[in-house]
Amino acid sequence: MLIKVVGRRLAYSVLTVLLATMLVFVALQALPGNLATQLLGKDATPAAVAQLDAALGLDRPAWRRYLDWLGGALHGDFGTSLVSHQPVLTEAGGYLRNTAMLAGIVIVAGITLSLVLGVVAGLTRDRWPDLAISGLSLLGMSVPEFTVSTLLVLVFAVQLAWFPAVVTAGPTASAGELMQVIWLPAAALTVVMAAYIIRMMRTSMIDVMAGEYVTLARIRGLSGPRILFRHALPNALLPTLNVIAINIAWLVGGVVVVESIFNYPGIGTLMLQAVHDRDLPVLQFIAVLGAATFVVCNLLADLAAVWLNPRLRTPGRAG
Amino acid sequence: MSVLITPDSDPAAVPTGRARARRFALPVTRSTVAGLVLVAVNVLVALAAPLLAPYSPTQPDALSAIEGPSGAHLLGTDQLGRDVLSRVLYGGRYALLISLSATVLTVVIGTILGCLAAYRRGWLDEILMRILDSILSVPAILALLVVVTALGSGAPVIILAATVVYCPALIRVVRAAALSIVGLDYVTAARARGEGFWPVLAREIWPNILDVVMVEFAMRASWIVLLISSLSFLGFGANPPTPDWGLMVSENRSLLTVVPMATVAPILALASLIVGLNLAADGIAKARGIDRITGGLR
Numbered sequence: 001m002l003i004k005v006v007g008r009r010l011a012y013s014v015l016t017v018l019l020a021t022m023l024v025f026v027a028l029q030a031l032p033g034n035l036a037t038q039l040l041g042k043d044a045t046p047a048a049v050a051q052l053d054a055a056l057g058l059d060r061p062a063w064r065r066y067l068d069w070l071g072g073a074l075h076g077d078f079g080t081s082l083v084s085h086q087p088v089l090t091e092a093g094g095y096l097r098n099t100a101m102l103a104g105i106v107i108v109a110g111i112t113l114s115l116v117l118g119v120v121a122g123l124t125r126d127r128w129p130d131l132a133i134s135g136l137s138l139l140g141m142s143v144p145e146f147t148v149s150t151l152l153v154l155v156f157a158v159q160l161a162w163f164p165a166v167v168t169a170g171p172t173a174s175a176g177e178l179m180q181v182i183w184l185p186a187a188a189l190t191v192v193m194a195a196y197i198i199r200m201m202r203t204s205m206i207d208v209m210a211g212e213y214v215t216l217a218r219i220r221g222l223s224g225p226r227i228l229f230r231h232a233l234p235n236a237l238l239p240t241l242n243v244i245a246i247n248i249a250w251l252v253g254g255v256v257v258v259e260s261i262f263n264y265p266g267i268g269t270l271m272l273q274a275v276h277d278r279d280l281p282v283l284q285f286i287a288v289l290g291a292a293t294f295v296v297c298n299l300l301a302d303l304a305a306v307w308l309n310p311r312l313r314t315p316g317r318a319g
Numbered sequence: 320m321s322v323l324i325t326p327d328s329d330p331a332a333v334p335t336g337r338a339r340a341r342r343f344a345l346p347v348t349r350s351t352v353a354g355l356v357l358v359a360v361n362v363l364v365a366l367a368a369p370l371l372a373p374y375s376p377t378q379p380d381a382l383s384a385i386e387g388p389s390g391a392h393l394l395g396t397d398q399l400g401r402d403v404l405s406r407v408l409y410g411g412r413y414a415l416l417i418s419l420s421a422t423v424l425t426v427v428i429g430t431i432l433g434c435l436a437a438y439r440r441g442w443l444d445e446i447l448m449r450i451l452d453s454i455l456s457v458p459a460i461l462a463l464l465v466v467v468t469a470l471g472s473g474a475p476v477i478i479l480a481a482t483v484v485y486c487p488a489l490i491r492v493v494r495a496a497a498l499s500i501v502g503l504d505y506v507t508a509a510r511a512r513g514e515g516f517w518p519v520l521a522r523e524i525w526p527n528i529l530d531v532v533m534v535e536f537a538m539r540a541s542w543i544v545l546l547i548s549s550l551s552f553l554g555f556g557a558n559p560p561t562p563d564w565g566l567m568v569s570e571n572r573s574l575l576t577v578v579p580m581a582t583v584a585p586i587l588a589l590a591s592l593i594v595g596l597n598l599a600a601d602g603i604a605k606a607r608g609i610d611r612i613t614g615g616l617r
Contacts, residue, residue: 012452019453027465138601142593144545146552146565147586154583159577195422252459257549261572270552271461275468287465291456 006303013299016259019160021073025066028280028287063275072289079281083274086287090268094172099266101175102182103251106189113245114194117199118240119233125206133198140195145254149188149261156184166263173265185262189254193247201236201244208236245301249294341612345395351602354537357595361588365411372405376562385578394580397571399560406562411592413557414564417474417547421481422540430532433493434485434520437501444494451487459484464555472555481543489535496531500524530603537600541593548589564589 069079078088121133140148157165167181206215209232217227251268259268267286274282364371374392380400388395394403436444454462467482500506506523514522550556553566559566566587571581 012449015449016452016456020456023453024457024465025468033346086612138594138597142541142597143586143590144549144552144565144593146549146568150568150575150582150586153572154579156577181464186611249456250458253460256460256464257553260553275464275555279470280468283465283468287457287461288463290458291453294456294458 006306009299012156013295017288017292017295020295021070021288022066024284024287025069026062028284029062029065047204054298063237068229071283074153078285081282082171083277083278083282088281091282092158092285093271095265095267098173098178098264099255099268101178102185102189102264103248105182106187106251108194109186109236110190110247111197111242112191113190114197115201115237115240116199117184117194119205119228119236121198121202122205122209123228125202130202134202137195137198140191141199142225143192145188145192145257148191149185149258152184153261156187156236167265168263178187181262182264185258185264189251190257192254193251196247197240197243200240203238204236205232208232219305234308238308241305241308245297246294249297252290252293331602348602348606352597354595354598354600354602356589357598358599358610360591361411361595364408364413368405368409368412372408374402374405376401376406376409376558379560382387387573387578388580394584395397395578395617397578397581398574401560403578403584405569405580407564407588409562409566410585410588412563412569413543414547414559414589415592417478417481417556418540418543421478421485421543421547424478424482425485425489425535425539425543426532427487428482429535430493430525430528431520432486433490434497434524434528435501435516436490436499437494438516438519438524440527447490451490454483455487457484459542460549463546463550464553467550467555472550477547477550477556481546484545484546486537489539493528494530496528497524500527500547534600537596539604541596541600544589544596545595 066143070081078091081088081091084091117133117137121130124130153165156162163184165184167178167185209313211232214227214232217231222231255266255267256271258264259266260272263269267289271283271286273279276285360371370377378401380396382400383392383396384400385398386392386396386400392402392404393572394407396402397406417427436447457465462484463477463480466476466483470476470480501524506519509519509523548563548565554566554569557563557566561569567585568582571578575582579586
């Protein structure tokens with residue numbers, strides 16, 4: 001039964017990513033006018049356009065091109081950048097590593113911070129710690145990444161001069177160089193991401209603490225920390241998992257804005273460059289990468305929930 | 320995804336005594352009122368901007384460029400000498416117009432498709448859900464950038480793109496809400512009388528999912544405003560010299576040390592609009608026992 005559920009979930013995930021690649025392909029390659037004309041300019045001769053069409057493989061039907069792209073993508077070949085004429089994966093490699101570093105820090109710091117704050121808010125419901133945390137998280141939800149980033153620059157780069165306002169390192173900078181400049185972008189992403197997780201954690205904490213088994217644990221005279229860590233927290237985490245997964249996937253979108261503000265050489269900066277240069281293969285790769293990240297995160301959250309849920313492990317012991 | 324009863328209900332939501340006597344259809348909580356007032360102020364200012372603004376928002380004035388706050392320019396001027404206060408007053412127009420159109424389209428299309436999926440079930444429901452999942456899987460900003468690259472950044476393109484990006488989550492939420500209604504006896508009775516989809520939707524389903532749709536409206540609106548202003552900030556929304564909050568932040572960011580108000584004022588204005596929308600969504604959700612956070616994806 002469990003294997004069947006997991007298998008079905010896996011099949012859906014693959015199907016979702018496949019459909020997403022199709023949508024992105026249609027949006028980028030089937031809808032707009034002739035790519036060769038755009039690359040060569042409006043005054044290009046028809047012969048030159050036809051030649052470039054043939055060189056790019058654009059003279060073949062869209063479904064053939066999609067299948068070719070998909071076949072290549074399955075082997076790790078996402079095409080060639082129209083600007084640098086390098087394979088997309090080579091081009092994106094350095095940027096990907098830098099974004100992975102940024103995302104890693106944000107995920108570890110952001111999730112820890114928001115879970116702690118969410119629990120505190122939930123336990124002190126309607127008293128001042130809760131009001132402060134809830135108010136701040138509402139504010140965090142309500143300001144876009146670019147405003148958080150700008151305000152952080154104003155305080156920590158301009159007023160206090162603790163960190164540089166922009167990153168001057170290129171995509172090939174060493175990890176050590178990036179570690180010195182990564183903190184402001186990481187803080188900006190953490191603030192926006194934490195807000196949603198805090199709110200979810202608070203709600204589910206309140207929910208769980210009102211449960212009968214927590215009351216029973218209290219009556220049995222268990223200590224506060226033991227009730228919290230053994231009984232309440234594992235159950236409160238369950239509904240929060242999906243929100244965490246969504247926010248990790250959202251990071252891929254959020255980094256576009258934040259990276260562009262700090263000039264951080266990550267995948268978001270690469271994407272904006274690709275938009276400006278109309279570098280379709282690179283754009284397509286990043287969009288598909290975003291979709292795959294989203295699906296994988298959600299899949300992991302669902303699997304973790306199945307694995308964590310005590311009712312699936314040992315039926316009847318939930319009280 | 321699901322609609323849950325939260326244990327978290329606002330004490331102000333429980334009507335007692337005098338409050339009950341004059342309670343009307345909209346759930347009136349303190350945060351709802353505060354939120355709606357903030358939103359209303361933003362809308363009114365945007366509408367009345369030509370009357371309120373002391374200067375033209377777009378007319379450059381080289382002689383008074385980059386000035387701090389003064390009697391003549393309450394919030395100072397930007398690098399082209401334009402009055403920051405006037406630009407902030409006008410600055411909500413683009414974001415509000417685009418966001419409102421996109422939100423209305425999203426909610427109307429999403430509600431109809433969500434109800435249809437719940438009503439018909441079967442293969443239509445199944446196919447629709449798979450397609451929605453795949454649209455949902457592409458992060459919103461990425462999807463918008465892809466569309467802008469392909470079709471340009473005109474207002475209609477952005478409205479339609481935002482609608483396509485935000486519809487799937489809404490359809491899922493409405494579908495979940497409608498699923499619990501279509502199984503009830505009075506819907507079955509209406510269908511047995513031979514009523515079609517539209518009459519059943521209007522008379523039986525719609526009144527019962529109104530709460531959910533209202534919360535969704537406020538919540539989607541706040542996300543769409545965030546998205547649109549981010550796009551403007553990145554240079555794919557409002558075009559210079561249009562006064563727009565997102566664009567203003569990106570224009571004046573380099574002068575942050577010299578004239579901080581030129582950047583901070585549009586940020587505060589934008590935040591007031593979104594805080595308002597969020598408070599309204601929260602207030603309605605709490606009053607009606609709708610769990611807002613699991614109510615959708617961003």
